[in-house]
Amino acid sequence: MLAIRINALDRFRRATSLHLPPDWLEPAQQVSVRASERLALSRLHTVVAIAGPTGSGKSTMFNALAGMTISPVGVRRPTTSGVYACVWGSPTDAAPVLDWVGVPPSKRFTRESPLDADDQAGLRGLVLLDLPDFDSIERDHAAEVERLLARVDLVIWVVDPQKYADQSLHEQQLPAMRTHQDVMVMALNQTDLLAADETEQVLADLRKLLVDGGLADVPALATSAVTGPAGLMELRSRLGRAVTAKRAALRRLSADLDEVVAGLADLVGPEVPAEIAPDRELIDGLAAAAGLPAITEAVAWSYRRRASAATAWPVPRTQPGPPVLAPPQQATQRAALSLAARAFAARAADQLPPPWPAAVTDAARSRLESLPAALAGAVAVTVAGHQTRTPWWWRLIGGAQWLAAGAAAVGLCWLLVGWVLRVVALPVTQPRIGLILLVGGLGLGLLLAAVSQPLIWWAARAAQSRVAADLRSVLAEVAREYLVSPAQEVRRAYTEARSALRTAAGERG
Ligand SMILES: Nc1nc2c(ncn2[C@@H]2O[C@H](COP(=O)(O)OP(=O)(O)OP(=O)(O)O)[C@@H](O)[C@H]2O)c(=O)[nH]1
Ligand SMILES: [Mg+2]
Structure with missing residues (x-):
């Protein structure tokens, strides 16, 4: 079905290329190329990005999910300046996908034995990425994040109690992915710093912001990357389900297509007969x-x-x-x-x-x-x-x-x-x-x-x-x-x- 849709999008581009300004067709072209490339790569892998503002605990969560310290965590902001990857399963099998996503070989890590614990075995096929922040003074971080987000299958947005209402997150980052709600999860991190009722309050506030932003379908969980309560377990089991279903890549590409098609919708209107005669x-x-x-x-x-x-x-x-x-x-x-x-x-x-x-x-x-x-x-x-x-x-x-x-x-x-x-x-x-x-x-x-x-x-x-x-x-x-x-x-x-x-x-x- 996805291949048929991509083909149709190419057909649309060919039909209109002579009559529309080229830059109108550029998003369609990009999605079409990206989708074809991703479909040609392994669908056994699910590429999940951890994204969010600086200091929210992305790297800490990445390490917690990986079960080992891969990405340095620091007090200097921003800490993470380039992407890190952790692969559950064979690193060679995952290499083509990582090449395509653009993770440098020196930043690729593997769970030594993916079968060392039951909950890890369920994640075989997962490729987890720790991204740089999108909001720090380092300007090229935002561009790198944008590039990576275009190519991953799922996104975990990590926010903290101070930054969950961040303007650029709710006005730029999230709206840009409005059609991608079913490939996103929101983690309200560092909830160990809050009392239980405060957590509920902040979480409710975050959910309201999401609904107001047209993202009602994005689930929001309370997590702590340090103390690892229920939230992290829930996140891990969500990842497990996505990895086993092996459908995240297709859902993401299909969301990409939805977005680009919606952007082109105004270019066509009612059905008219193609044939005309001199009147x-x-x-x-x-x-x-x-x-x-x-x-x-x-x-x-x-x-x-x-x-x-x-x-x-x-x-x-x-x-x-x-x-x-x-x-x-x-x-x-x-x-x-x-x-x-x-x-x-x-x-x-x-x-x-x-x-x-x-x-x-x-x-x-x-x-x-x-x-x-x-x-x-x-x-x-x-x-x-x-x-x-x-x-x-x-x-x-x-x-x-x-x-x-x-x-x-x-x-x-x-x-x-x-x-x-x-x-x-x-x-x-x-x-x-x-x-x-x-x-x-x-x-x-x-x-x-x-x-x-x-x-x-x-x-x-x-x-x-x-x-x-x-x-x-x-x-x-x-x-x-x-x-x-x-x-x-x-x-x-x-x-x-x-x-x-x-x-x-x-x-x-
Ligand atoms: N209490 C608490 N501290 C946390 C939690 N997660 C991260 N931290 C701390 O928050 C600080 C920032 O954590 P990082 O993991 O480096 O944050 P980051 O989002 O990767 O930051 P950048 O790489 O700069 O974008 C560190 O001091 C962490 O120890 C958490 O769940 N609870
Ligand atoms: Mg980091």
């Missing part, structure tokens, strides 16, 4: 920026010109060129596109907690530079595609116009020939046929021209809406490639991060 507003925005109304007008105008030319009286027929598309003004277009991208990003990031909206906006704007060229290219290709079409009915009317013109020409020739024959006094046959052909041809031409005008207007409108529809779908493609896909990548990352964090939190499914 109507976005395409409207691109269409306006690309000057779509003017373009479709120009296409309709050009259609009318081409249709009129194709269906007109054939004699002075000219071939009109493609429509002239005035390019939209660059700065205006850029501003319009930028605005459309922003508005789309805001819709695409709806419901996402910070900093995702900013990431979506950045992504949606990431290809903005190349968008104008892409739009212009797509528009030009689409318009050109519409330009090459010649409808069948243009040819039909055009052909009919040729016929009409031909008939009129033949009729004119007929009349001319008849007139010449008459001048030279030769007999003329059927002069009427020429007249019919001429008038009929001209009449048909005029009629065709009159009929085709409204037809052309209507067809030009139809062509205009066709090209508008085509352009909108082409714009949708461009939008997908340049704006939607990059934004979608971020949404996918969000979805992945969200599910990874749920798994890392230990939730199933």
Whole structure:
């Protein structure tokens, strides 16, 4: 389960690394590395640190639990300047864990015979550490304590009747480990110096401080490292239970994960679909920026010109060129596109907690530079595609116009020939046929021209809406490639991060 959670945390880091500031992910990275390292080491060992303010009796208690004097106890404060370790069991087996925790070889000690007494045999696997104080004038002690506390499985906090309410303990040290309550014990030491009712009073006060500090689950015991009453026995049996259960390391790492996951919780919010498509507003925005109304007008105008030319009286027929598309003004277009991208990003990031909206906006704007060229290219290709079409009915009317013109020409020739024959006094046959052909041809031409005008207007409108529809779908493609896909990548990352964090939190499914 822990390995699954660590994996999920790594998945979260991978999903978010492009979109979150690196220092936000640093705690997750540290916990992940630390957990993997600790899991790869012996789980038969339980590493327990004795920590607390200077002079509370940490070293004395360490020695009392070890049953021999390992760590010097003194009157000079602080006495202990570096960590000491006592191993119950084989020192070689414990060496890798001690290397990792960072105990120098010269400060490692072993219970000579771990089986010399019944209560000691129960502690086989225990690695007890005596830490320097965290509150003395020696500044590097605090850093050393912080480093060691990050790597141990259990912590015994030792306080004394003078210092149990110490501000830095309750405002800094303990709150930093609020998620680690089930791997901590509080020992109110030196209670041999107090009367029994005083001990009860101080202990009750200490418990209240713990509850107020959100540490209600941390047990507090009265101990004396010198006279060793019941408190020390109780501590020893707690250690024995932890060592036999061999779960302290896992519980500690799991508390580490809880803490880091809780710190990341605000980075994810509701579940949203990862897939998004270019919406109507976005395409409207691109269409306006690309000057779509003017373009479709120009296409309709050009259609009318081409249709009129194709269906007109054939004699002075000219071939009109493609429509002239005035390019939209660059700065205006850029501003319009930028605005459309922003508005789309805001819709695409709806419901996402910070900093995702900013990431979506950045992504949606990431290809903005190349968008104008892409739009212009797509528009030009689409318009050109519409330009090459010649409808069948243009040819039909055009052909009919040729016929009409031909008939009129033949009729004119007929009349001319008849007139010449008459001048030279030769007999003329059927002069009427020429007249019919001429008038009929001209009449048909005029009629065709009159009929085709409204037809052309209507067809030009139809062509205009066709090209508008085509352009909108082409714009949708461009939008997908340049704006939607990059934004979608971020949404996918969000979805992945969200599910990874749920798994890392230990939730199933
Ligand atoms: N009466 C009494 N004296 C104690 C007890 N525990 C420790 N002492 C005394 O308190 C003084 C400090 O003890 P240490 O064990 O050196 O304290 P420490 O917490 O290790 O101190 P640093 O190493 O400086 O952080 C010594 O004189 C001990 O003899 C106790 O339970 N009762
Ligand atoms: Mg000490």
